[in-house]
Amino acid sequence: NFTALLYTIKFEFRKVMSGISQTQVDDVIPEDYYSIDSILAEQHKVSCVLKKSMFGLGFLDPSNQNEHLVSGSKMELPLWMAGYLANKEFVTCELPKPYQETSRNILLADSSVVDLFKQVMYFYETGVKLTKLPHPECPHVAVSIVKTFVGRFKKIMDSSQNCKNQDLSAMVQVDS
Numbered sequence: 001n002f003t004a005l006l007y008t009i010k011f012e013f014r015k016v017m018s019g020i021s022q023t024q025v026d027d028v029i030p031e032d033y034y035s036i037d038s039i040l041a042e043q044h045k046v047s048c049v050l051k052k053s054m055f056g057l058g059f060l061d062p063s064n065q066n067e068h069l070v071s072g073s074k075m076e077l078p079l080w081m082a083g084y085l086a087n088k089e090f091v092t093c094e095l096p097k098p099y100q101e102t103s104r105n106i107l108l109a110d111s112s113v114v115d116l117f118k119q120v121m122y123f124y125e126t127g128v129k130l131t132k133l134p135h136p137e138c139p140h141v142a143v144s145i146v147k148t149f150v151g152r153f154k155k156i157m158d159s160s161q162n163c164k165n166q167d168l169s170a171m172v173q174v175d176s
Helices: 002-018 022-028 036-041 079-087 101-109 123-130 138-161
Strands: 045-050 074-078 091-093
Touching: 036 123, 045 079, 074 079, 079 091, 079 123, 101 138, 123 138
Parallel strands: none
Antiparallel strands: 045 074, 045 091
8 A cells, every 4th residue: 555655765765864963864865865956857757657556546536436446547646656656656657858869869859959948847857867767768868868968968068158150169179
């Protein structure tokens, strides 16, 4: 039962946190725990399909008329919840559209023409968090994020260094 799992996690967390010092707390809590950007990036919705039925949690899906969530149901969950449930094998997650293969191919062709902010507000942060999902395409997403960043960075550096609009891409060397 999913509710029992949540109570178990809460109990274990309290048990662990009650017997450790502040320096140990700093080791347990990730460094981006208090980061507003990280929190907002984890709010991105991810499409998930339930592998198991969840009793008494029908309220999580507004389109659901039942009290329970049935196995095979498709719903949108925030990334933080989808990641946890996917790692516990309660759901399978689909990559959001900006991280799917067709979008990655567009980014690899010319990443500087794509407005990343329109697609995902925190494109890089959300992408990094998506790579932790148990999904077969996650390694490709990671490579795409790095190549997108490098491509856009080269273009920014070229524009900032070149006031005469000359192509200086041969002079800029960034290891890929």
